[in-house]
Amino acid sequence: MENSFRYPLASDTIDKNDVLKLTEWLLTMPRITMDEKTKEYERKWAEWLGRKYAVFCNSGSSANLLMYYALLCSSGLMDKKVIVPSTGWVTTVSPAIQFGFEPIMCESDEDTFGLDLVHLEELVKKHRPSTVMFVQVLGVPHKMEELLALKKRYGFILLEDACASVGSSYHGRKVGTFGDMSSFSTYYGHQSPTVEGGLVFTDNQELYNILVMIRSHGWGQHLDTETYDRIFSKYNIPTAHRPFAFFYPGFNVRPTDIQAFIGLGQLDKLEWTIKRRKENHELYRTLLGKSFRIQQYPSDVEVCSIHFAILAENSEQRDLIANALTENSIETRLYSAGNLGLHPFWYDNYGKFQAPMAKRIYDCGLFLPNNSSLEHSDIEFIADTVLKSTGLKS
Numbered sequence: 001m002e003n004s005f006r007y008p009l010a011s012d013t014i015d016k017n018d019v020l021k022l023t024e025w026l027l028t029m030p031r032i033t034m035d036e037k038t039k040e041y042e043r044k045w046a047e048w049l050g051r052k053y054a055v056f057c058n059s060g061s062s063a064n065l066l067m068y069y070a071l072l073c074s075s076g077l078m079d080k081k082v083i084v085p086s087t088g089w090v091t092t093v094s095p096a097i098q099f100g101f102e103p104i105m106c107e108s109d110e111d112t113f114g115l116d117l118v119h120l121e122e123l124v125k126k127h128r129p130s131t132v133m134f135v136q137v138l139g140v141p142h143k144m145e146e147l148l149a150l151k152k153r154y155g156f157i158l159l160e161d162a163c164a165s166v167g168s169s170y171h172g173r174k175v176g177t178f179g180d181m182s183s184f185s186t187y188y189g190h191q192s193p194t195v196e197g198g199l200v201f202t203d204n205q206e207l208y209n210i211l212v213m214i215r216s217h218g219w220g221q222h223l224d225t226e227t228y229d230r231i232f233s234k235y236n237i238p239t240a241h242r243p244f245a246f247f248y249p250g251f252n253v254r255p256t257d258i259q260a261f262i263g264l265g266q267l268d269k270l271e272w273t274i275k276r277r278k279e280n281h282e283l284y285r286t287l288l289g290k291s292f293r294i295q296q297y298p299s300d301v302e303v304c305s306i307h308f309a310i311l312a313e314n315s316e317q318r319d320l321i322a323n324a325l326t327e328n329s330i331e332t333r334l335y336s337a338g339n340l341g342l343h344p345f346w347y348d349n350y351g352k353f354q355a356p357m358a359k360r361i362y363d364c365g366l367f368l369p370n371n372s373s374l375e376h377s378d379i380e381f382i383a384d385t386v387l388k389s390t391g392l393k394s
Contacts, residue, residue: 003331004329005329005330005331006329006330007328007329007330007331007369007374007378007381007382008331008369008371008373009189009307009331009332009333009367009369009371010188010189010190010306010369010371011189011371011372011373011374012188012189012193013192013193013266013269013273013372014193014195014262014265014266018262018265018266021261021265022258022261022262022265025261026258030257031257032256032257032258033254033256033257034056034216034254034255034256034257034260035257036257037257037260037261037264038056038255038256038257038260040260040264041056041260041263041264041267042054042055042056042199044264044267045184045199045201045267046201048267048270049174049176049177049201050174050177051176051177051182051201051202051203052202052203052205052208053201053202053203053204053205053208053211054199054200054201055199055200055201055208055211055212055215056197056198056199056255056259056260056263057197057198057199057200057215057253057254057255058196058197058198058253058254058255058259059185059187059196059197059198059253060091060163060183060184060185060186060187060190060197060198061089061091061185061198062198062251062253063163063183063184063185063198063199063200064091064092064095064159064161064163064183064198065091065095065098065251065253066200066211066214066215066251066253067095067159067181067183067200068082068095068096068099068101068159069095069099069214069251070181070200070207070210070211070214071130071131071157071159072099073210073214073248074206074207074210075206076157076206077130077131077157078130079102079128079129079130080100080101080102080130081101081102081104081127081128081129081130081131082096082101082102082103082104082129082130082131082132082133083103083104083105083106083115083120083123083124083127083129083131083132083133083156084096084103084104084105084106084133084340085105085106085108085114085115085133085134085135085161085340086105086106086107086108086339086340086341086353086355086358087108087113087114087135087137087337087338087339087340087358087361088135088137088161088337088340089135089161089163089336089337090337090340090343090345092133092135092161092340093105093133093340093346094345096133097345097349101131102129103350104123104127104129105340105341105346105350105353105355106119106120106123107119107355107356107357107358108339108355108357108358108361109142109143109357110357111143111295111296111297112137112140112141112142112143112295112296112297113137113138113140113295113309113357113361114134114135114136114137114140114142114143115132115134115142115147116355116357117143117146117147117150119355120132120147120150121150124150124154124156125154128154129156130156130157131156131157131158131159132151132156132157132158132159133159133161134147134158134159134160134161134179135161135162135163136160136161136162136164136165136168136175137164137295138164138165138295138305138306138307138308138309139164139165139167139168139175139277139281139303139304139305139306140165140168140295140297140301140303140305141165141168141169141170141175141297141301141303142170144170144171144173144178145171147178148178157180158178158179158180159179159180159181159182159183160175160176160178160179160181160182160183161182161183162175162176162179162182162183162184163183163184163185163187163190163198164185164190164305164306165184165304165305166184166185166190166191166192166270166274166304167191167270167273167274167277167278167302167304168301168302168303168304168305169301169302170301171300171301172300176201177201180202180204180207181200181201181202181204181207181211182200182201182202183198183199183200183201184198184199184201185197185198186198186199186259186263186266189306189371190306191270191273191274191277191304191306192263192266192267192269192270192273193262193263193266194255194259194260194262194263194266195259195262196259197255197259197263209223209227209231210248213247213248213250214248214250214251215250215251215253215254216250216251216252216254217246217250217251217252218246218247218248218249218250219244219245219246219247219250220232220245220246220247221243221244231247232245235247272372273304273372274304276372276374277304277305277306277370277371277372278302278303278304279376280308280370280371280374280376280379281303281304281305281308281370282303283376283379283380283383284308284368284370284379284382284383285308287379287380287383287384287387288308288310288383288386288387291387291390291392292310292311292312292386293310293311293360293364294308294309294310294311295309305370306370306371307367307368307369307370308367308368308369308370309335309365309366309367309368310365310366310368310386311335311360311361311364311365312364312365312366312390313364314363314364315363315364317364317390318334318363318364318365318366320389320390321366321386321389321390322334322366323389324385324386324388324389325368325382325385325386325389328381328385330368330369330382330385331369332366332367332368332369333366333367334365334366334367335361335362335364335365335366335367336367338358338359338361338362338363338365339353339355339358339359339361339362340353341353341354341355341358342358342359342362368382368383368386369382
């Protein structure tokens with residue numbers, strides 16, 4: 001269904017030329033299930049990001065699922081306690097529940113909306129978790145020097161949900177390179193879409209081999225030859241059974257080569273997309289930063305956001321702004337999820353999570369559009385609409 005808003009939250013970079021190229025490729029009758037295009041796509045992403053391994057799957061949510069499950073299958077997990085963020089998307093947290101981890105929720109940071117590092121250290125000291133999951137919220141990099149210092153001090157595994165943050169960087173280092181595993185989303189409207197899709201990155205070969213297998217039924221078929229031979233020898237599997245041996249109770253969250261073909265075309269546009277989104281984000285920051293609570297970060301941090309978030313003074317002002325935006329054909333929505341600890345999936349199991357910053361985001365937050373289809377004049381109009389709706393500009 002076509003979006004009726006003149007200024008949509010999400011706009012696709014997949015254009016008619018991309019569709020024509022896809023059609024021409026399909027007419028050559030290639031193999032369209034996961035195959036050589038997927039391998040090429042993974043290789044190019046790993047090169048671009050600067051990580052050893054990339055694993056493409058069918059969604060960013062599945063990428064998070066794979067990260068959690070790979071830990072269960074690996075030799076590095078000491079216990080199943082995991083710190084999870086209060087601000088994020090549901091599938092940042094839900095796999096921990098599905099796999100029987102013991103999730104412990106952390107307050108949101110007042111600046112970045114990521115993990116509150118004071119609360120995090122308190123939780124780590126008290127619970128000694130093996131794992132911390134954090135989000136690079138909406139494309140704004142978290143306070144990585146401090147977080148990595150905590151990782152070094154306490155020795156936890158770090159999972160990085162960077163699904164909405166492709167193209168952001170922290171002190172010159174790309175988001176997606178900080179976690180032991182990290183996830184990107186290539187969903188429609190994100191920075192480099194494949195319609196649906198996601199990626200897991202790691203530099204750890206054991207985790208990579210596990211990810212490759214659990215993505216596809218727990219099957220060894222897609223491993224490199226050396227690893228394939230070593231694992232089969234370890235289990236002494238008869239030669240006749242080699243093509244269909246399963247080492248983990250895995251999933252089928254494979255992508256198709258159709259998605260990979262689309263994604264390769266979008267990678268060619270990625271630097272332009274990143275530049276436009278960064279410019280739009282900084283313009284919003286200039287126009288609205290003195291009037292509203294927004295995400296804060298140092299000058300040498302670069303933000304490639306999927307949306308721009310503001311916090312109103314209260315829920316009434318937030319609703320006033322949202323109504324004005326809708327009346328002016330500007331798509332908005334309340335801050336998605338906000339405090340995950342105030343959703344039934346969480347509090348039915350663990351009780352409501354009460355924390356002041358997470359609740360402020362839940363009660364007062366909303367999104368403004370940021371995508372590569374928006375010109376600077378569009379951002380100025382959207383910001384002007386917000387300011388006028390609150391009486392901050394006549």
